[in-house]
Amino acid sequence: MSVPGYHRPKSVEDAARLLAETDGARCLSGGATLVAMMNASLAEPKAIVSLAGIPELAGIAELANGGFRIGAMTRHAATAADARLAGTLAVLRDAARQIANPVVRNMGTIGGSIGFADPAADYPPALVAANAEVEIVNAAGRRRVAARDFFVDWYTTACGPGEFVTGVHLPPPRPGAGLYRKLARVSGDFAIASVALSAARDAAGVSVRIAVGGCGPRPIRADAADALLSAKFGDAAAAAAAGEALAAAADPVDDVRASAEYRRLVIPRLVAETVAHARAALEAR
């Protein structure tokens, strides 16, 4: 027994084929975004391709190189709870645990979330800071896109027609710190502005990747900011300069959460605070 238009394929390839061949089909991950849009009559799909029945999309698997592959259907609650995402990868756990609230975290998935590419969402800057790659499927096969290139514009990703996210690849965790600091009106809201930072420490020094969310069509990053922080991780002036570089690279808008001007004002302050917390975390180890 089933509902006309509803499909529950068992493989990624079947799902890709259904999406390509079925007129007006949308793929369904956790439903947090698509079903809300359907309820508001903002989306009226003629067919639904549910990804819930595809085993390879579920779960977080350790890879041979020590990195991880997070299946697209992995719920935020599972990502937030996975202790293997430690060291520099903790930025992703920290971001996942701050998405919405515990009930929505039981439903929303990483694939659905990043596929929607809301610039105020929590994964995009965290994936950039974690140096992640996004795995995409199409009729021809699979390809991977670096996170910094995956988020293209407002609600626009590198996915083409008929393509969808199958997983997220993370490099091996390195000893260090990973933090996600989110400023929002109330708990669980989308970010007014957020800072995702990973700081790897080894004998050579500290290697920092930093990205800002909620302040433009894509996660904001700046080579100069990464370089400054990596070179002089302990230096307040370097953190301030990195913050200014990120604020300059930002392209915020006025919206109901905050004004563009406030975002530009608060970015360097959040960056300085997050860097200070990361330093404290490194010193504590």
Next chain:
Amino acid sequence: MSATAKAVGAALPRAEVREKVEGRAQYIADLYRPGMLHGAVLGSPHAHARIKSYDIREALAVPGVHAVLTGDDFGDHRMGAFIKDEHAIAKGKVRYVGEPVAAVAAETEAAAKLAARLVSVEYEELPAILSPEAALAPDAAIIHEDVASYFKVFDTGSTANVCSRTSLTEGDAAAWDRCDVIVEGRFATQPQAHVSLEPCGALAEPDATGRVTLWSANQSVFRVQANVSESLGLPMAQLRCLTPRVGAGFGNKMEPHIQPIAVKLALATGRPVKLILTREEDFEIVRARHPFKLRVRTGALKDGTLVAREVEVLLDGGAYADDSPGVLGYSLFMSPGPYRFQYRKASGTLVYTNKLRFGAFRGFGNPQVSFAGEQQIDEIAARLGLDPLAVREKSMLRPGDKWFGGAEVGSNGLEECIARVKAASGWAKRAELEPSAPGRKRAMAAACTAHISGLLATGAIVRMLEDGSIVLNTGAVDIGQGSDTALTQICAEALMVPIERVRLASPDTDGSPYNWGTTASRVTYTTGRAVVAAALEVEKQIKQHASEMLECDAADLELRPGGRVGIVGVPDKAVSFFEVSARAHWARGGPIIGHNSLVFERPSVDPKRAIAVGLPFPQIGAFAFGALVVDIEIDETTGKIEVKRAWSAADVGRAINPLAVEGQLEGAFVQGMGLALNEEMVWDGPRLANPTLMDYKVPTALDSPHEIHSIIVEAPEPDGPFGAKGVGEIGINVVPAAIANAAAIALGKRFNALPLTPERVLRAMLGK
């Protein structure tokens, strides 16, 4: 009556709690009637336009559609609490984006919504007036061209786009000359959405004669009856209005939403019709809290004695008057706060604009004027180097003092409220509070307030069933605040019966005595008085029977716990209510019924003391008092304010149910925190930009302080039921003011605009 309280003062669970925790409570959306159709409305895309024509053919062709109605199907009847300016559905003109212009009844909700979207309306756009200033401009487009001819309950002074004007003056303006310090400022507050968890809805069912039974989410079955009958041109007797469980109101459900439309659809189709608003519609087409612009001046002597206050306000009333004239009048009436002044002047103007109507919302203008007035008292204290609470204590109204304009104040527990919040919060040591972490500033501040609880009409009927148990009928709607329980406790206490022996009838315009509504914090006091009086009548009838049964004087009888009546001093000479009721039913006198009906009669203003122009409430009073202390922290990185602890004291006269009183104080505090810190309805040109819970945010469990200490003060109101006064609103009034006072102490900057967003605070910190 008893000397030992068993019901009144007891922290009893809500009468209806079991169905609520089992999920069996039936709210409007949970009701189903056989043959029921579903309703939907189409809203106007324009803020201001004439309606030229409709084409409903495509809508009628949708399978399952039974009726498509437009303004042409409704007569030219208007409703309105103070000014009858509003049709049941847009007629001739639309005045705000989203205003219902067409309505559909169909077999399914989906079909109704689809058909509604297919109604085609031709408009001639008019200039949209989107601010009070634009409305007052000399050549502004006029929103209500016929305002002069609308029926008005009082002399509103309506003209052009001015909806109403009010002023109240008491004392001699020469008092300003005696002031050693005067502070003056301009303030602005924002529109707030109620966000009751339950969206508005109605279910109307016609009978064979065309009489309609109407259930709806409401705060007054009688206001529903009046509004529907007026806007549809129906005699009131043609409508029977009932109430299901109501999922909160805060004022949103006090006046009409889509009830008239649901009734009209039911009459047009001959079928029951249920119309439940979406959350977006609930934001866009019901009502919201008035944004205020204020100019306030306060003067004092150098020892801190308050001398003079002048308040001038400008209210954006939105497209229809609704309760707005009342909010204007009440805000001015409350604007001096609970203090002695030698001179007080308050005046203001309410203006129509092409936005959603603004209306009743917990506090009813008091929070907005308090935001200004309570900050100015703190400013004066700061300038004089005095303790802000000491300044308030010096000038607070004392027992025997009258309110602004000369209204009688019954009981006044303000002094105790202030003393207890000071003690509980450690006020004396507030300067020693340390931030909880580096990079945060911490401060403690206070504010005081008063609110009324007596207003307009109410009644109560108390009947004894054959078995001696009691049925109470008051017409008061419990919207979640606990009035059903409180009124039952009052009745049980009055007759000394266990609470389980008192049943409360559900409000029903057919069977219940008139009750103006659940608003103005009035039910416990106003309706409670009627319950006590009706119970007293029952007691007299019981004693009359008992005196004949026991062969004694009625004056020698006393009620005894558990439904008995006996001779004073003679324990074994008694009869039960059961026996009395049996006698009444079968032998003498007839079934026992007691009733009482009252209108609150104490005048608002003494014309020998004050000059009032356009005051909408000639009789209002029964003042409750409150004091609030907050302990806040400011994140210096972002400017975000967090309330860490709060102490909210309220003189409620007598706490009929302490759990319910605490619930009101705690809930009001958090709703006030939303008003203070981040809630704001934002317009993007003519349309509301954030009509969803994604975009309009209310505090969650993680945003609300763990420590909200409710402090119950009891200064019995002489004619209150067991001394009780109201508490529904007082807990919200000074939350924004107290938080702003604390921010000013922490940062040395005054905040004249709400909400105190991180942006406003950070800019103030950085001097930007």
Next chain:
Amino acid sequence: MTLALSINGRIRHVQAGLSDTLLTVLRDQLLLTAAKRGCNQGVCGACTVLIDGRPQRACLSLAANCEGAAITTLEGLQRDAGMARLQKAFTATGAVQCGFCTPGVLVSAHALLSHNADPRTDEIRAGLSGNLCRCSGYRKIAEAVAEAAKEAKP
């Protein structure tokens, strides 16, 4: 077209179109009206039910996508000892005012206590952060959950 859903331990057959949510099916067809429609966008929490033991939004779950999952509503927890302790605590502490949020709150609280029998106050607040209440200010709700947890200890 009929769908077979497991609701409160029984298979129920319902009619569902592609866009019908679990919430609409529960309320309109099965008359299980404890789950409420407060926003239909997954924000307010009034529609919270358990799906495979985890609290989720019925308004964001397509009915068609729920075949094979075990759905539990408040109605189905009436004989659960943990739920009974919660209901007793909510009743006694005054944590229920209008009651519209209550079913969703009870389901979330039940799930919280099932996984964390002795939560701290901040854990209780975090566990309930997906349920909006406009009446209570949350203090009595948190107190009731703590009380229910205490009652469970041997």
